[in-house]
Amino acid sequence: MIRRRFIPLFAALAMHASAWAADVRVEVRSPGGAPIANAVVTISGPATTTALPADGWVMEQKGLAFHPFVLVVPPGATVSFPNHDQTRHHVYSFSPAGPFELKLYGSGETRTVRFPKAGTIAIGCNIHDQMTAFIRVTDAPWAAVTDASGVATFHDVEAGDRSINVWHPYQKGAPDATLGRESMIPAAGSVTQTFLLSIRKPLDLHSAY
Amino acid sequence: MIVRLRTKLALLYGGLFGLVMIAIAFGVYPIVSTSAFNAARGQLEATSNAFQRLEALQMSQLRDNTRISATDFGFRSAVALAKADPATVRTALANLRRRIGGDIAYLVLPDGEVVAETNAPSLPPGLPDSLTDGDVTQGGLVLGQIAYRAVAAPVMAPNLIGWLLVGTRFDDAQMKSLVSLSSIPIHAQLLERRDNELIHLSHSSEAGSDPQQARPAIVETRAIAGINGADLQLRLSYPLETALAPMRSLLGLLLGMGLLGLAVLGLAAWLLARSITRPIAALESATRSIEDGKYDRVQVASRDEIGRLANSFNLMAGAIEERTRTITYQAMHDRETGLPNRECFEEALQRAVTATGHIYVGVIGMDRFTHIRDAIGYERTGRLLAALGERLAAPDAVAPPARLSGELLVVAFAARSGAEAELRLAEMLDATEQPIKIGGQRIDVAAKAGFARLSEPGANGQSAVERASIALDQARRAHTRVSAFNAEAYGDPAGNLSLMGDMLNALASGDMFLAHQPKLNLRTGKFDGTEALIRWRHPQRGMIRPDLFVTMAEETGHIRPLTEWVLAQAIKDQETLAAAGLALRVSVNISGRLLGDPSFEQVIDRLAEGRTEALCFEITETAVMNDPQRAMKQLGKLAERGFPLSIDDYGSGLSSLSYLKMIPARELKIDRSLVAGLEADTRDAFLLRSTIDLGHGLGMKVVAEGIEDERTLAVLQGLGCDLAQGYLISRPVPLPDLIRFLKADADIVSRRVRASA
Numbered sequence: 024m025i026r027r028r029f030i031p032l033f034a035a036l037a038m039h040a041s042a043w044a045a046d047v048r049v050e051v052r053s054p055g056g057a058p059i060a061n062a063v064v065t066i067s068g069p070a071t072t073t074a075l076p077a078d079g080w081v082m083e084q085k086g087l088a089f090h091p092f093v094l095v096v097p098p099g100a101t102v103s104f105p106n107h108d109q110t111r112h113h114v115y116s117f118s119p120a121g122p123f124e125l126k127l128y129g130s131g132e133t134r135t136v137r138f139p140k141a142g143t144i145a146i147g148c149n150i151h152d153q154m155t156a157f158i159r160v161t162d163a164p165w166a167a168v169t170d171a172s173g174v175a176t177f178h179d180v181e182a183g184d185r186s187i188n189v190w191h192p193y194q195k196g197a198p199d200a201t202l203g204r205e206s207m208i209p210a211a212g213s214v215t216q217t218f219l220l221s222i223r224k225p226l227d228l229h230s231a232y
Numbered sequence: 233m234i235v236r237l238r239t240k241l242a243l244l245y246g247g248l249f250g251l252v253m254i255a256i257a258f259g260v261y262p263i264v265s266t267s268a269f270n271a272a273r274g275q276l277e278a279t280s281n282a283f284q285r286l287e288a289l290q291m292s293q294l295r296d297n298t299r300i301s302a303t304d305f306g307f308r309s310a311v312a313l314a315k316a317d318p319a320t321v322r323t324a325l326a327n328l329r330r331r332i333g334g335d336i337a338y339l340v341l342p343d344g345e346v347v348a349e350t351n352a353p354s355l356p357p358g359l360p361d362s363l364t365d366g367d368v369t370q371g372g373l374v375l376g377q378i379a380y381r382a383v384a385a386p387v388m389a390p391n392l393i394g395w396l397l398v399g400t401r402f403d404d405a406q407m408k409s410l411v412s413l414s415s416i417p418i419h420a421q422l423l424e425r426r427d428n429e430l431i432h433l434s435h436s437s438e439a440g441s442d443p444q445q446a447r448p449a450i451v452e453t454r455a456i457a458g459i460n461g462a463d464l465q466l467r468l469s470y471p472l473e474t475a476l477a478p479m480r481s482l483l484g485l486l487l488g489m490g491l492l493g494l495a496v497l498g499l500a501a502w503l504l505a506r507s508i509t510r511p512i513a514a515l516e517s518a519t520r521s522i523e524d525g526k527y528d529r530v531q532v533a534s535r536d537e538i539g540r541l542a543n544s545f546n547l548m549a550g551a552i553e554e555r556t557r558t559i560t561y562q563a564m565h566d567r568e569t570g571l572p573n574r575e576c577f578e579e580a581l582q583r584a585v586t587a588t589g590h591i592y593v594g595v596i597g598m599d600r601f602t603h604i605r606d607a608i609g610y611e612r613t614g615r616l617l618a619a620l621g622e623r624l625a626a627p628d629a630v631a632p633p634a635r636l637s638g639e640l641l642v643v644a645f646a647a648r649s650g651a652e653a654e655l656r657l658a659e660m661l662d663a664t665e666q667p668i669k670i671g672g673q674r675i676d677v678a679a680k681a682g683f684a685r686l687s688e689p690g691a692n693g694q695s696a697v698e699r700a701s702i703a704l705d706q707a708r709r710a711h712t713r714v715s716a717f718n719a720e721a722y723g724d725p726a727g728n729l730s731l732m733g734d735m736l737n738a739l740a741s742g743d744m745f746l747a748h749q750p751k752l753n754l755r756t757g758k759f760d761g762t763e764a765l766i767r768w769r770h771p772q773r774g775m776i777r778p779d780l781f782v783t784m785a786e787e788t789g790h791i792r793p794l795t796e797w798v799l800a801q802a803i804k805d806q807e808t809l810a811a812a813g814l815a816l817r818v819s820v821n822i823s824g825r826l827l828g829d830p831s832f833e834q835v836i837d838r839l840a841e842g843r844t845e846a847l848c849f850e851i852t853e854t855a856v857m858n859d860p861q862r863a864m865k866q867l868g869k870l871a872e873r874g875f876p877l878s879i880d881d882y883g884s885g886l887s888s889l890s891y892l893k894m895i896p897a898r899e900l901k902i903d904r905s906l907v908a909g910l911e912a913d914t915r916d917a918f919l920l921r922s923t924i925d926l927g928h929g930l931g932m933k934v935v936a937e938g939i940e941d942e943r944t945l946a947v948l949q950g951l952g953c954d955l956a957q958g959y960l961i962s963r964p965v966p967l968p969d970l971i972r973f974l975k976a977d978a979d980i981v982s983r984r985v986r987a988s989a
Contacts, residue, residue, distance in 0.1 A: 115305075115389075117308065117309065117311075117312030117389040118391075122312065145389065145391040147388070147389060147390030149305050152390065154390070155390040157391075198342075198391070223365065
């Protein structure tokens, strides 16, 4: 949890050390103006560095839920699945980008899975249907997940023509499509972009079944 | 128009009952039919509700099974590889379908691709779009002509990787099991509306499934939502005919009861009406009988109003009968004697007309009737007449003896001839004249009879009685005991009225003329005068007897014109005679009736003024005696004018000397009854001599009439009679004959008379 929050900050600080860079602030809202959390915002284009590390990604199981709900990682990243619950979990994904199956493992145990390809991996627990999470594997240099106020903030994004894309696991339309926009990142200062995204009602699997 | 009371009553009651029944039927029909209808509808609704619950249950089971199957990890693993390995998915679908007990199973992928079992029918193309991501979709589904109950459950891994669609059939067996839930025999049918057309899918039975041949029915339709918007309908129907069957039998019962009631009521009304109308009809026919004069009694047993009416009617009929009998008796009988009256007699006679032989009607009249009645009183006279009527009763009488009027009794009997009738009547008179005691008083009765034959031509009962009455008068006049009706003597009573008309005509037409009978002066042997006598030669009837039409003229008031004519003609004839050199005084007879007529005086003055030498007026003694004072006054006036008067027919009547003294006459004519057969030195001769002397003593010339032989003439001459008149000298002759007689034969006669003297 702490790490997820600090990785973008760390990257931004690194960028800031280089020459021409600016802060980018992306707000994702529904057409009605409500902030949308858990949206994956990526900024792509030629970059000298990447802000996302290959290791240290965690998708923990705690309180019969996956945390975080959405995790964005670079290709080839290894994600560990520690079980902090008192029950066993059977974590799996049938997503073509990276299917895997972690058969029942107990409390305190952990498993790791490496995701080599870019794409979306939907994760579930075979014995707890309500447990769902998504890992978005992206090769964009800058990526972040919006917080509860629907905001993702990037520091020291290298200046130049960039493409900003937004994806959400419950977005309407094709599941893998992104909502993108070309944006000129200045050499200094900050840029704010706002995206309006329509999402479905988050699935309540208990109510569905 | 209904005229019979019975029919009216029957129609009225029957009609009223019919109306009531119709009203009941109108009231009952909607209630019964609505209740039957509602019962059927309630059953349908109940069945429909049961179906819905059953369906929900089945759907719920299918949904649960499908949902659980969709979460099967192995199945989900297979689904994740669907694109790469569809064959595995197909077998997995078959496996799941069998496990659930479904009839079809499909996997629909998020991109719309469908994985199905081999040989399974293909899904409708739009179906994947109607599935929602996270929710279970359920509803009807039609594949080809087969309907399914289908559930599509999303396959989550954990995001949506497809839908598992499983369905079970809605087939005929399902429909059958559905209708078996209902307590009434309903029909269930599953239909799909496609492009506004109903497509039949399944049914509970063959009967009634064809919508084209559908009979009227109560229908309950429940829509079943289709999984892909298909419009499915469950149609439960209950034929109206079956639903209303119990009502129909109820109505049939009602109708039957109504008809039975109508029949019973009609019969009862008819019987009631008959019990009323029968006595009424009897009363009616009895009333008609009374109209015809028959007094039938009505037999009515009932004690109700009609019975009382019948009793009153019978009393009334009795009273009318009694009264009618009394009236009839009174109309047909004489009150004083109790004998049948003339009407009764003539009626009986009318009935007797057809009897064989001749029928004679005899009228018997008591002599001196008024004297007897005055002597014994009216009451006893009545009893006397009744007793005489009894004596006249004969077993062979064709009509009962009746009282005609006053003293006249009338009988009718059969006889072969007039002579036999006369004999029978004489016998009856003999019986009548037997001494009789009335109230202890002996009475001697004398009677006369007249008779007439009923079957004479033109005779009816009435005229026969009249003729017999006239015959009685004739008998009395002739002083005979029994007399047959003499038509000649009486003339024709029916013709008498026209006779007077004819007479007045004759006075103008010249059918009347005067006949003259000369008077011979026995002292000079010359003819001093002549008596003018009226004669009538009737164009059809010939000579009419003067006494007939003169009497009739007196009675009918025609005597004055007749006398006027005679007077005028006598004056003319006198002038003719005078012109022929014959100076004769003409005597004219003056009726006693004219002596009471003041206008006659004017007639004399107008016609005969100053002709006192030419005329003489002859008046009978009896004419004066009717009203002496008035007659004397009249005669005095004539005498004052200088006309000579002559007393005619002296000696035939009462010949009062006091009247003789008072009449200022110059001439006394002795009646022919005293002259006929006169012999010398007889009592008649002495009487005649004293009469002649009496006339001479009173200053009158004496004329003898009716001299038929020379001996009589000689006796009269010897007795000092002044003038003579009679067949011996001359019959009454027309004027030309008189003139010829006086010129040619008068001398011969005169000489012969003088020779006999």
